[in-house]
Amino acid sequence: MYRAFREVGRAVRNIVLLRYLSDPVLREQISRATNKAEAYNGFTEWLHFGSHGYLRSCDPELQEKAIKFLDAVASSVIFSTTIDMTEQLRQMATEGWTILGENLTVISPHRCDDVLRFGDYDTTTLHIPPGTYDAAFAPHQP
Incomplete structure (x- = not known):
């Protein structure tokens, strides 16, 4: 069962990677979401001044x-x-x-x-x- 789920996970991962590589709109959406999350993380790191975060x-x-x-x-x-x-x-x-x-x-x-x-x-x-x-x-x- 473990091996079957591992292989399904690998197949799903490969499909997502192929979609990411072939779809510029998807890449833009993922980049936008990642940039928002990183901006928030950088902001909270800046706010957390004690012990350098x-x-x-x-x-x-x-x-x-x-x-x-x-x-x-x-x-x-x-x-x-x-x-x-x-x-x-x-x-x-x-x-x-x-x-x-x-x-x-x-x-x-x-x-x-x-x-x-x-x-x-x-x-x-x-x-x-x-x-x-x-x-x-x-x-x-x-």
């Missing part, structure tokens, strides 16, 4: 906690950056700038240049809910 403990439970905490921090930073980018795009739209969908596809919320990893953060306004979404100020897609 290495997990210090060999305890699986502590490692899981550290990874979950890093994911929560990364998600929070990405969310905050996305809100800032959206506000800037809305401001540009109200000023008369034309915002095209293809231009939005090249910007990323995995930005490091505006994030203060060691800065002072004001938490006194966290209880204030954000304003309601107004579709009139949303960037339009062509």
Whole structure:
């Protein structure tokens, strides 16, 4: 049974490799997905400034906690950056700038240049809910 499944796995792997080599659209999709994952991994590595990103403990439970905490921090930073980018795009739209969908596809919320990893953060306004979404100020897609 093991040998049969091994051979089926090899056949499936070869079929996928042949499809990958012969289909440029598939290669582009895989490259795009890989680049997104690598951008996120590089961003979380940049955020994980303690111990140069290495997990210090060999305890699986502590490692899981550290990874979950890093994911929560990364998600929070990405969310905050996305809100800032959206506000800037809305401001540009109200000023008369034309915002095209293809231009939005090249910007990323995995930005490091505006994030203060060691800065002072004001938490006194966290209880204030954000304003309601107004579709009139949303960037339009062509």
